Amino acid sequence: MSQRNTGVTVQAVNAQACPVREVLDRVAGKWSVQILVAAAQGPIRFTELERGIEGISRRMLTLTLRNLERDGLVTRTVHATVPPKVEYELTPVALELHQTLQRLTDWAENNRVYIAEARATYDAEHQPELLDA
Amino acid sequence: MSQRNTGVTVQAVNAQACPVREVLDRVAGKWSVQILVAAAQGPIRFTELERGIEGISRRMLTLTLRNLERDGLVTRTVHATVPPKVEYELTPVALELHQTLQRLTDWAENNRVYIAEARATYDAEHQPELLDA
DNA sequence: CGGAATCCTTGTAGATACTG
DNA sequence: CAGTATCTACAAGGATTCCG
Numbered sequence: 001m002s003q004r005n006t007g008v009t010v011q012a013v014n015a016q017a018c019p020v021r022e023v024l025d026r027v028a029g030k031w032s033v034q035i036l037v038a039a040a041q042g043p044i045r046f047t048e049l050e051r052g053i054e055g056i057s058r059r060m061l062t063l064t065l066r067n068l069e070r071d072g073l074v075t076r077t078v079h080a081t082v083p084p085k086v087e088y089e090l091t092p093v094a095l096e097l098h099q100t101l102q103r104l105t106d107w108a109e110n111n112r113v114y115i116a117e118a119r120a121t122y123d124a125e126h127q128p129e130l131l132d133a
Numbered sequence: 134m135s136q137r138n139t140g141v142t143v144q145a146v147n148a149q150a151c152p153v154r155e156v157l158d159r160v161a162g163k164w165s166v167q168i169l170v171a172a173a174q175g176p177i178r179f180t181e182l183e184r185g186i187e188g189i190s191r192r193m194l195t196l197t198l199r200n201l202e203r204d205g206l207v208t209r210t211v212h213a214t215v216p217p218k219v220e221y222e223l224t225p226v227a228l229e230l231h232q233t234l235q236r237l238t239d240w241a242e243n244n245r246v247y248i249a250e251a252r253a254t255y256d257a258e259h260q261p262e263l264l265d266a
Numbered sequence: 267c268g269g270a271a272t273c274c275t276t277g278t279a280g281a282t283a284c285t286g
Numbered sequence: 287c288a289g290t291a292t293c294t295a296c297a298a299g300g301a302t303t304c305c306g
Contacts, residue, residue, distance in 0.1 A: 019241035020166050020234060026248075028161035030299070033153050046268055057300055062269060072251025084267045084306085093244050100240050101153060103233045108152035111226050115159075118205025163279075179288050190280055195289060217286085217287045 023097075026071060031056055031064045033101060036090065039074065040098045043087040073097070156230075159204055164189055164197045166234060169223065172207065173231045176220040206230070 027033055031053065038044060038052050050061055065088060068074040073094035079085040090098065160166055164186065171177060171185050183194055198221060201207040206227035212218040223231065 019245060020170070020238045022245060022248075023237045023241040024157075024161060024166060028157060030154075033157060037153070050268095057302095058269075059271095059301085060299060063299090070252055070255040071248050072255075073248075078268095081267095084269090086268060093247055096244070097240055100236045103236055104156045105153045107230055107233050108156040111229070112152060112155060114226055115155075115204045115206075119203055122203040122205075183288095191289075192281085192291090193279060196279090211288095214287095217289085219288060 026067070026073075027097070027101070029064055029067070031060055032068065035061075035064055035068065035088075036073070036094060036098050036101065039088055039090050040095065043077070043089040046086050046088070049088070068094070159200070159206075160230070160234070162197055162200070164193055165201065168194075168197055168201065168221075169206070169227060169231050169234065172221055172223050173228065176210070176222040179219050179221070182221070201227070 027036075034053050034056070035049060038049055044052075046061070046065075049065075050056065050058060053061070065074060065076070069076050069088075072091055074088045074090055077087045077089070079087070160169075167186050167189070168182060171182055177185075179194070179198075182198075183189065183191060186194070198207060198209070202209050202221075205224055207221045207223055210220045210222070212220070
């Protein structure tokens with residue numbers, strides 16, 4: 001195995017990479033995923049998200065929700081009640097995405113130890129330079 | 134369906150969200166994924182990556198590779214030949230990640246049209262304010 | 267309650283030039 | 287060839303304040 005790369009194959013996979021970037025650009029934001037996860041169980045209110053997401057600012061919550069709404073991943077429903085009430089709900093497409101993200105979660109959980117150790121090892125080998133300076 | 138969220142469930146999913154963020158923080162970078170994809174076929178040299186990835190700067194290629202190496206996702210092999218030769222290869226763990234990312238690609242391809250339309254619709258409804266000003 | 271507007275800090279990335 | 291170093295810029299994000 002481990003066939004060498006040819007220029008051709010590299011170009012080929014680059015073509016494949018574009019759609020990936022589309023998803024990632026949409027999901028890579030610091031909060032998008034957490035909103036997707038938090039809203040996966042059903043409609044959820046603005047304030048519930050704000051309290052549930054830990055560390056998110058009102059501003060970023062609004063911005064991220066707007067982007068998700070723009071991409072057709074969440075629906076925004078305004079209830080014209082006396083205390084305003086707005087509910088956000090994932091669209092079917094977003095639910096699919098949520099399922100897919102679960103695989104990534106699994107990968108992360110399965111390999112978090114490996115990565116942590118790799119990182120520690122790497123740092124141990126490369127940081128010392130700072131100590132004997 | 135669409136059961137209302139309870140505070141409890143939101144907290145629960147938040148716990149789940151953490152590992153996801155770990156992956157994303159590692160993959161979200163503008164170039165990480167493209168490197169993973171480009172290197173998925175086998176060992177690849179620095180310059181091959183630089184030419185194959187279109188738009189990446191030498192600096193970012195180096196930085197991203199270092200991070201991937203640090204996380205144990207790529208191995209760096211230096212061949213002490215006259216013209217220096219360094220090859221990068223994905224580790225098994227990275228190959229797993231690459232597989233998982235494929236699912237995201239599939240999702241992106243299946244829904245890119247939907248998202249593009251949603252975006253166009255949204256913009257059509259919210260941008261006009263700029264026109265009749 | 268659910269935002270929008272403003273200001274400020276930081277990380278991410280580009281460009282360029284130099285080295286082993 | 288495969289980096290490193292420096293300097294810059296821009297956009298993401300945090301904090302705060304005001305509004306319907």
